[in-house]
Amino acid sequence: MNQLMGQFGHPDSDAVPALECRNVGRTFMIKKGMFAEKQPLKAVQEVSLQVNRGEVLAIVGESGCGKTTLAKMLLGLLEPTTGEILLDGVPINSVSIKDIARKVQPVFQDPYSSLNPRKTIEQIISLPLKVHEIGSKESRRARVEEYMRLVGLPKRLVHSYPNQLSGGQRQRVAIARALIMEPKIVVCDEPTSALDVSVQAHILNLLQDLRKELNLTYAFISHDLAVVEHLADWVAVMYLGRLIEFGKAIDIFNNPKHPYTRALLDSVLTPDASLGLPEITLGRGLPNPLSPPSGCYFHPRCPDAKEQCSAEQPALIENEDRLIECHLYK
């Protein structure tokens, strides 16, 4: 698998990827009922992907596909039960959480729950510096103001509380807090889905500009494929904890191969009044992750399912320009 990842995709395979997942999996033990035995819930299984410095990796999928669990592992908040995560080629479990924090920082979906309501903007943005004991009080203050300017927050808000800010301003605060440690990687978990349309555009533009200016790498988790198409260089599609398709964004959007990816792309509703609603025949929602279907996890909903699909789990293989996990491709 490593070998496969090494040859795959990147022209200069000598460069160490900023972020790499090798066969990463995470299993939770879930107790259903008081006396029931614990059952394994495989939230993430055998995920292998990588992204280079300055690129945007989008992880897409529906709720329950494991993308949030993966994000927590990237942040060092959860340990993978199998496989390993590498930051600049260094395994994440060989360094302390504080060292991970200097390299990877999160931006969350809900700007209302991501800021402590009892703290001022200055306290919130400077928390990383305080925790890591960086600088004096004065130099921290100066740095907070610098980053507020960078993310487009007016200086007058420095002593405000989160309740005095709009949703967009709060998300800017969250971004400033993530960036003040000068991380290389920012894990954005649906950073705009709780925002209004007009505010979403501001934040997306800001994230774009920051990436160019600071040469950041984003792991961008989203279910909004229009946003993903706009931002991402690489796309990883997940289904029920498994990576089913991974490749360059342009390839995946122009030529989706996995039936699930195709369905996802078909479901994007562009604001085009001349088009009707797409016909999607995926049937019911996600199967229960505690007892996933046999064979390919997607086969009960798949319009192209063959006999083989219910019997045998497909492996993640390299197919032309991407990795794919589907019996339709050899």
Added chain:
Amino acid sequence: MSSDTVLEVENLSVDIAVPAGTLHAVSNLSLQVEQGETLCIVGESGCGKSITSLAIMNLLPRKAKLTADKLALEDRDLLSMSESEFAKLRGDRIGMIFQDPMTSLNPVFRIGDQLEEVYIQHGKGGRKEARERAEFLLEKVGIVAPTERLSQYPHQLSGGLRQRMMIAMTLMCDPALIIADEPTTALDVTMQAQTLNLLRSLQKEFNAGLILITHDLGVVARMADRVMVMYAGRAVEIGSAEEVFDMPTHPYTQGLIDCIPVPGRTEPGSKLGSIRGIVPALVGDLDGCMFRNRCDHVSDPCLSGDIGLTEISAGRAYRCHLSPEESKNKLSVEGAACP
């Protein structure tokens, strides 16, 4: 009012008492819904779109005060109706679908009982007819094995199924008007298209009027017969979906359309259009155009006075000082700069 008109609202205003004064949540809003027609109300949070739907359903919070020149459902005057008369109407002539079906389905009762209850309560028939109707509708919303599903509890269903149940429930009494407030926002993308398809085909089949409230321009474009764009408690642009999306007249509508990335239209990685500034707090005396702080085309007349709706053609109107020609020129130039 033609006989096909299901709902007619004229000059609806909703004022809410807040500590700082009076919040003008909705101001002078007029709308009409015909049989089998889908009206989409689109706008951002705080624009008054949900308050409008609550006002029509007479479900406003106690602190809110409603005034209107006319509020009629199928030629019945809703303004003079008592709460008990209204209660009979809700679930019967007006059905409502909320964003989170969990809040509208009672978790301690079986789905079947809840569906049948609506039917029996409104005097449509007995338990047996109710059960038949429920099974019929569950098949309509594409649920296999309806008998089994009817004996389940809401928590046993997935989000998509629950929302189908809600659709079936609103159709139990064959309503004249369905109000759906962000019906698919909580659903996954693949379920969204399926649910909307279902809602649309059933609404046409039952010939009900549909008011769809959403912030998602994609949903609006694909679902709407007519669109009403709301901003700051007012309708700022009204028209057919094609007209509004292909040739927006109000700077706010244009701004909204430029804000969203569209696969195949916006260049990946390019800068998205955006609307600067903040949404006004609608407290106190409101004067002039409410969008002036965020608009690129402000001139003196925008600063004060009442800006009325200008009608361009039948069913097409907008609330702006720019003439249709001016807005066409200015907005399209801007649109070219921000593809």
Added chain:
Amino acid sequence: MPDTIHPNGLEDQVDEFEIAVPSPPELMRRRAKSHRGFIIGGSVVLFFLAVAVFAPVLAPYGPYDQELTKRLIPPVWDAAKGTWDHPFGTDALGRDYLTRLMYGAQISLMIGFFAAAVSAIVGSTIGMIGGYFGGRVDNFIMYLINVKLALPGLLVALSLVSVFGGSILALILILSFLFWDRYAVVTRSVTQQIRVNDYITAAQALGTSRTRIIIGEVLPNVMNQIIVIASLEMAVAIIVEAALSFLGLGVQPPTPSWGLLLSEGRSYMFFMPYLINFPGLAIFFLVISINMMGDGIRDITAPEGRN
């Protein structure tokens, strides 16, 4: 570090339509100013506090100064025997009753405050730890709380007092033992709600230590509830102290505790009712004003938490 002002960032000038939203501290100040119960209750508590603190300066006599020739002098408004030398009269040993009452305020407030504070520290720590960590830690803490709730608190307190005696320190510790569970229950459930917020995850992703997260991120959000409970528990502690002292199990004579004053005045109740009335009224007013203040604090800090 590039130095660009973001083009689509908000300008530093205030938008025409922007209205000033008050900050949480400002909001509390405003609510406090218009809350009648808080102002009245708080003023009375402040008055008692001032009396207690300045008792050595204000009191006309020492608390233990006896003058057996001037036993049981009635208050000044008794036309026949009242004298301005002893405005509230004297007790059975000829001690100035006003002085005794003033020093009594010291005892009541001290025991009330420290019992509430010690139990707040212990209970909240336990509660926040249980709420934050969850799992086995939480199970153990729930077990502790349940054991405590199953104990007949007052009986345990009575027996503990009889074993350890009635020093003020012992009373404070025993009362704290009586009260910690309510803090634990409330802080635990509030912490459980706070724990799932993204700002906690953000702090975790910084490598912040658990202690620091609990003190720095959780505590500020639980503080309001702790203060509200503390004010109410302080009132209860004052009553329980008075009750224990009245029964002879609390503060020992000749210390001028209000409960003890009541107990000493008991035998003269019918002839010299002021001996009962004064300490009784003092306890009544102090407790009711503390309760009013506590209610006020709750309304001011978390008006949505009413009922």
